[in-house]
Amino acid sequence: MPVPQLALYDDDDPYRRLRPPAPTPYRHLCTCTGARPVKLMLLEGYNPVSCMACNLEVAPEMLGFPKHLANEIADWRAHYAALDHLWLKGPAPYRRWAARELANIESPVNQQGLVVRAHLELYRRCYYWIFGWANGQLVEVTQCPVCAQAMAPYDGYHTEWWVCEPCGLVADASE
Numbered sequence: 001m002p003v004p005q006l007a008l009y010d011d012d013d014p015y016r017r018l019r020p021p022a023p024t025p026y027r028h029l030c031t032c033t034g035a036r037p038v039k040l041m042l043l044e045g046y047n048p049v050s051c052m053a054c055n056l057e058v059a060p061e062m063l064g065f066p067k068h069l070a071n072e073i074a075d076w077r078a079h080y081a082a083l084d085h086l087w088l089k090g091p092a093p094y095r096r097w098a099a100r101e102l103a104n105i106e107s108p109v110n111q112q113g114l115v116v117r118a119h120l121e122l123y124r125r126c127y128y129w130i131f132g133w134a135n136g137q138l139v140e141v142t143q144c145p146v147c148a149q150a151m152a153p154y155d156g157y158h159t160e161w162w163v164c165e166p167c168g169l170v171a172d173a174s175e
Contacts, residue, residue, distance in 0.1 A: 041129035
């Protein structure tokens with residue numbers, strides 16, 4: 001009996017979600033020069049560390065952090081991704097709960113993310129992306145949820161972001 005040919009990482013593959021993630025394509029990797037700031041944010045790729053200048057994934061090797069930090073980042077990513085999945089595709093009660101957890105800076109996943117951000121900060125200036133949600137809809141975050149100061153525009157990318165420099169937070173200003 002012939003062995004079936006697998007369509008790995010093919011969108012037409014009915015088993016795609018059960019397969020391990022594909023490596024990040026080169027075109028989705030940061031090639032910026034210098035030590036540009038990074039952010040911890042769930043994106044399409046598996047690695048949640050991306051460049052603040054180009055918004056592309058930063059290869060972990062470029063930052064040179066140790067294995068224990070890689071494990072911390074992976075754990076945070078798994079927890080955040082679970083909530084993100086519930087928010088996007090879960091039943092209505094789960095969606096509402098997940099959105100509240102993602103938007104609450106005091107939630108366990110965000111507290112974990114802030115710790116990871118602080119650890120990444122030892123290797124490169126790092127921001128933590130915060131989710132804006134209120135009254136059942138996405139909202140622009142213009143006030144820092146940690147220190148209550150006004151977020152300032154970030155200069156360095158074609159999309160406008162708000163940042164709180166003292167707290168190391170970044171939010172999308174285009175919601």
